[in-house]
Amino acid sequence: MNDDRLAGPILADTPLREKVLRRLRNRPTTRGAAILLGVLVLLALLAPLIAPQNPYDLAALSVMDNRLAPGEQGMAGLRFWLGSDAQGRDMLSAILYGLRTSLLVGLISTLGALVVGVTAGLVAAQFGGAIDALMMRVVDFMLGFPSILIALVLLASIGRGVDKVILAIVLVQWAQYARLMRAAALVERRKEYIEAAVNFGLPTRYIMFVHLLPNSIGSVLVVSTVSIASAITLEATLSFLGVGVPVTQPSLGLLIANGFEFLLSGEYWIAVFPGLALVALIMSLNIVGDRLRRSLNVRA
Amino acid sequence: MTAPLFELRGVAKYFRGKTTLAERILALAGRRQPPATLRAVDGVDLTVAKGEVLGLVGESGCGKSTLARIATGILAPTAGEVFYQGRAVAGLRGRDRLDYLLKVQMIFQDPYASLDPRMRVSRIVGEALAVHKLLPRREIDGAVDRALREVGLDLAYRDRYPHQFSGGQRQRIGIARALAVKPDFLVCDEPVSALDVSIQAQVINLFMDVRARHGLTYLFVSHDLGLVRHISDRVAIMYLGRIVEIGPAASVFADPAHPYSAALIKAIPSAARRKAGFEPLQGELPSPLAPPPGCPFHPRCDHAMPACREIRPELAEIAPGRSAACHLHTAPKVA
Ligand SMILES: Nc1ncnc2c1ncn2[C@@H]1O[C@H](COP(=O)(O)OP(=O)(O)OP(=O)(O)O)[C@@H](O)[C@H]1O
Ligand code: SF4
Ligand SMILES: [Mg+2]
Numbered sequence: 001m002n003d004d005r006l007a008g009p010i011l012a013d014t015p016l017r018e019k020v021l022r023r024l025r026n027r028p029t030t031r032g033a034a035i036l037l038g039v040l041v042l043l044a045l046l047a048p049l050i051a052p053q054n055p056y057d058l059a060a061l062s063v064m065d066n067r068l069a070p071g072e073q074g075m076a077g078l079r080f081w082l083g084s085d086a087q088g089r090d091m092l093s094a095i096l097y098g099l100r101t102s103l104l105v106g107l108i109s110t111l112g113a114l115v116v117g118v119t120a121g122l123v124a125a126q127f128g129g130a131i132d133a134l135m136m137r138v139v140d141f142m143l144g145f146p147s148i149l150i151a152l153v154l155l156a157s158i159g160r161g162v163d164k165v166i167l168a169i170v171l172v173q174w175a176q177y178a179r180l181m182r183a184a185a186l187v188e189r190r191k192e193y194i195e196a197a198v199n200f201g202l203p204t205r206y207i208m209f210v211h212l213l214p215n216s217i218g219s220v221l222v223v224s225t226v227s228i229a230s231a232i233t234l235e236a237t238l239s240f241l242g243v244g245v246p247v248t249q250p251s252l253g254l255l256i257a258n259g260f261e262f263l264l265s266g267e268y269w270i271a272v273f274p275g276l277a278l279v280a281l282i283m284s285l286n287i288v289g290d291r292l293r294r295s296l297n298v299r300a
Numbered sequence: 301m302t303a304p305l306f307e308l309r310g311v312a313k314y315f316r317g318k319t320t321l322a323e324r325i326l327a328l329a330g331r332r333q334p335p336a337t338l339r340a341v342d343g344v345d346l347t348v349a350k351g352e353v354l355g356l357v358g359e360s361g362c363g364k365s366t367l368a369r370i371a372t373g374i375l376a377p378t379a380g381e382v383f384y385q386g387r388a389v390a391g392l393r394g395r396d397r398l399d400y401l402l403k404v405q406m407i408f409q410d411p412y413a414s415l416d417p418r419m420r421v422s423r424i425v426g427e428a429l430a431v432h433k434l435l436p437r438r439e440i441d442g443a444v445d446r447a448l449r450e451v452g453l454d455l456a457y458r459d460r461y462p463h464q465f466s467g468g469q470r471q472r473i474g475i476a477r478a479l480a481v482k483p484d485f486l487v488c489d490e491p492v493s494a495l496d497v498s499i500q501a502q503v504i505n506l507f508m509d510v511r512a513r514h515g516l517t518y519l520f521v522s523h524d525l526g527l528v529r530h531i532s533d534r535v536a537i538m539y540l541g542r543i544v545e546i547g548p549a550a551s552v553f554a555d556p557a558h559p560y561s562a563a564l565i566k567a568i569p570s571a572a573r574r575k576a577g578f579e580p581l582q583g584e585l586p587s588p589l590a591p592p593p594g595c596p597f598h599p600r601c602d603h604a605m606p607a608c609r610e611i612r613p614e615l616a617e618i619a620p621g622r623s624a625a626c627h628l629h630t631a632p633k634v635a
Pocket of ligand 3: 364366490
């Protein structure tokens with residue numbers, strides 16, 4: 001007869017993190033995407049240090065340098081590796097700073113949407129009844145409209161700005177997290193450890209945030225990595241349409257918009273290079289996020 | 301007998317049935333039907349004396365777990381009252397309610413679902429002490445260690461996570477968690493049925509040890525009649541949400557009064573059948589959504605009389621300390 005008191009803990013430690021990382025590394029595409037993403041994030045972080053020029057500093061720009069082709073040298077001797085725009089702004093510097101703005105907006109708005117959505121989903125699952133029904137009606141309503149439409153209407157009425165774009169993206173994205181979180185929390189709430197917590201008279205809010213939240217949030221977090229890409233896409237679209245970030249802090253989307261008018265006159269670099277940067281960012285985020293989602297077996 | 305430690309009076313729990321799609325369409329067409337109610341527990345009276353072990357047996361789905369959840373305060377009854385130490389639990393607030401909740405502790409059936417997978421063992425066992433500030437912070441570690449030692453777990457594992465333990469070890473953690481708050485009354489819901497047979501006996505022994513050491517009272521739910529006979533002072537037999545027989549274990553097992561009890565007990569000796577599942581009876585267990593009229597057992601009862609189809613027998617004393625709900629013992633008053 002085996003005595004379970006004498007045996008040690010049985011299951012070997014295989015931290016999920018380790019398994020996931022291994023899977024990410026083993027796929028060449030994913031690996032390439034992860035490296036590209038890492039490089040882009042690093043470039044965005046280091047932009048003020050490595051950019052040849054501060055594209056926000058109007059005094060540093062010279063209109064004389066406008067619309068230089070890639071590789072040309074400017075009046076002050078600066079070489080414009082990716083060319084310059086109509087204001088004589090170095091495109092490489094503008095892209096580095098634009099990357100920064102795009103990533104910042106994507107991350108903060110995703111975080112904001114997560115906080116709102118996760119809390120809403122948790123509350124709906126915990127309290128059920130009328131609160132749940134009402135909240136889920138709102139969620140259905142929000143998800144029923146194309147996100148770009150909701151964001152456009154909001155920004156058209158409150159004006160452009162980094163903070164306003166973030167607000168618009170949060171408004172568009174919280175509902176999907178709320179729905180996912182509610183579904184996960186409903187499953188988790190039926191488990192006996194939650195009943196045990198009730199049996200110990202632990203406060204409802206404590207049970208929600210200390211037991212239910214950490215055990216239900218996994219799938220939501222995984223989905224949110226893919227959602228960063230859609231947040232960035234949405235921001236770029238809004239900025240391209242002229243209701244997004246302000247001209248003083250151009251994101252990749254706004255850079256593309258600025259270069260758009262020169263596309264037909266042959267000055268392709270003003271729009272194309274920021275466009276390539278945006279595509280690289282979104283694709284790498286999508287590939288990494290999707291791989292993460294699949295290896296953790298989460299359905300969006 | 302002194303006042304009981306614990307009492308249920310007319311306790312019932314109804315679950316609202318899910319409306320099916322067909323019903324919703326009918327409702328849209330204006331043919332609204334009342335939602336089906338599932339009578340998981342349907343009028344249970346029960347007393348538990350201090351220090352006794354009351355075994356509760358019955359087929360799957362008869363409402364044992366629901367009854368256990370009501371007893372421990374996890375679920376509120378739809379009707380009826382729960383008394384702990386003579387006080388109605390429904391009226392308790394704040395500190396008094398917490399006292400009741402902690403004194404009446406549940407031990408769960410599934411050791412894989414009853415521990416928070418993201419908490420360390422030490423946190424699981426010490427959680428209630430810490431959150432309710434039952435002990436000063438620096439004394440909690442000591443109390444956790446004492447509880448772990450008491451259930452036979454090596455203190456070296458106190459910072460492990462539940463998934464690193466076997467089923468038996470997890471059940472010990474669950475027992476330690478309950479013991480940490482110094483309960484009087486443990487409601488054990490099939491606490492060993494999910495465990496390996498070779499482990500079951502050890503965990504049962506642990507239950508008996510801690511009971512002797514702390515003078516605990518048990519409501520012990522089980523499928524295993526052999527086990528219930530072995531450990532119980534009294535035994536209650538449940539059928540479709542009701543107690544059909546209750547009495548001292550020795551006399552109920554020797555001479556069951558209710559035909560349902562008799563059928564269950566007759567099936568005990570066959571170990572093979574016990575392994576194959578708990579199906580000693582002919583016929584299906586009727587749905588608790590639509591219990592048969594009269595005696596709920598009559599479709600399966602060999603002794604059924606015409607009255608059994610119409611008049612529901614109430615639980616009544618048939619001998620000192622023994623009650624049964626069957627017309628064989630209480631001649632039905634013919635209307
Ligand atoms: N939360 C719930 N909602 C709806 N129905 C429920 C709920 N909990 C239990 N039931 C139903 O109530 C009845 C009794 O369930 P319960 O779990 O109490 O039975 P049990 O005797 O413990 O069965 P088992 O031996 O399988 O554990 C079952 O028909 C079950 O489907
Ligand atoms: S009341 Fe009738 S049907 Fe019910 S158990 Fe007794 S004899 Fe059988
Ligand atoms: Mg059960």
